[in-house]
Amino acid sequence: MEIKLHSFLTSNLLNKYLVGETSMKESKEVEYFIDNYPEVASAYEKLQDNLEIIAKAGAVDVPNNILQDILESLEDNNETKVIQLVQNKRISWYSYAATAAAVLFAVSTFFLYQKNQNLVDENNVVVEEIFDLRSDIDNNNSKLEELSRELMKLNDPDAKKYVINGNERAKNLKTVAYINPVEKTSMIDVITLPKLPKEQHYEIWAEMQDRMVNLGILDESNRKLKQIPYVEDALALSIKISTKGDSINQNNAAVAEISLKD
Incomplete structure (x- = not known):
């Protein structure tokens, strides 16, 4: 069962469930593990907290000079110039705006991707810590059992x-x-x-x-x-x-x- 739990925690299903990318079958599996395993519930709560932090971080204002830099870069590229028409200014303005929006979207997407990768890495660390703790508990229990057997030998009335x-x-x-x-x-x-x-x-x-x-x-x-x-x-x-x-x-x-x- 511990192997199955470890496999689930490292499968990235929790991340997909958190952002609504799981199928109905996968959602039921995730909800079963959350309801029956405290380790999974704790990891899910931690992912929710981290996602909230990411959402707040994503709301940070973009530096004022980014859009201006993009516009200046486009203006310096002479190869993209075409024959001037009467409506050229309006078309160029929309083009600049669309390009700037695309760049901002790409930056935001990359930022969220990096944060998601950090969450995945942190989740894997938590999983490893859980299993290390379980291993320490098993080792301590084994030592206690050995000590108990030795005490039984010493307390044996025939000894x-x-x-x-x-x-x-x-x-x-x-x-x-x-x-x-x-x-x-x-x-x-x-x-x-x-x-x-x-x-x-x-x-x-x-x-x-x-x-x-x-x-x-x-x-x-x-x-x-x-x-x-x-x-x-x-x-x-x-x-x-x-x-x-x-x-x-x-x-x-x-x-x-x-x-x-x-």
């Missing part, structure tokens, strides 16, 4: 919360893990991480009965809940400082850890 504080090597470190053994999901919320040299980073590990499992890198710049792999029968979680590119780091000393067993 367990584990606060992981740093030891002497990382006193300001604090993260919170949410583990749901029923849904088999794990999430980590990074609250604070002490800064490290560029070549180092924090990693979170799951301690098993016979091995350690790397669950990923922790980065304070991403301050939102982060999904981490769920590990069945994990005994504890620990956070370690590792050097980038070092594949042998599971034996590094932990700077924070917590048991997952009651």
